[in-house]
Amino acid sequence: MMAELQQLLQNPVVLYPLLAWSIIWKGLALWRAARLRQAGWYIALLVINTVGIFEIIYLLATKKRYKEMFW
Numbered sequence: 001m002m003a004e005l006q007q008l009l010q011n012p013v014v015l016y017p018l019l020a021w022s023i024i025w026k027g028l029a030l031w032r033a034a035r036l037r038q039a040g041w042y043i044a045l046l047v048i049n050t051v052g053i054f055e056i057i058y059l060l061a062t063k064k065r066y067k068e069m070f071w
Contacts, residue, residue, distance in 0.1 A: 018051060021051065022051050024052075025055040026046075026055050028055065028059060029045045029054075029055035029056075029058050030045055032058070032059060032066055033045055033058070035069075035070065036062060036069065041058065045058060
C-alpha cells in the first residue's frame with residue numbers, strides 16, 4: 001500500500017497538479033492570515049502541509065471575519 005502510494009506520487013502527471021493545488025490554497029490562506037494579522041495562524045499554515053485541506057478549513061472559518069473587515 002505505502003509503496004503504491006509512493007510510486008503514484010512520483011508520477012509527474014499526479015505530482016505537478018497536486019503541487020499546484022497545494023501552493024494555490026497555501027498562498028490564499030497565508031495571504032488572508034497576513035491581512036487579518038494572525039501571526040500564529042500564519043506560522044501554522046506555513047509549517048503544516050496537508051495538501052490544501054488545513055488551508056481550505058482556515059479560509060472557510062475566517063470567511064465572515066474577513067468580509068466584515070475588508071468588504
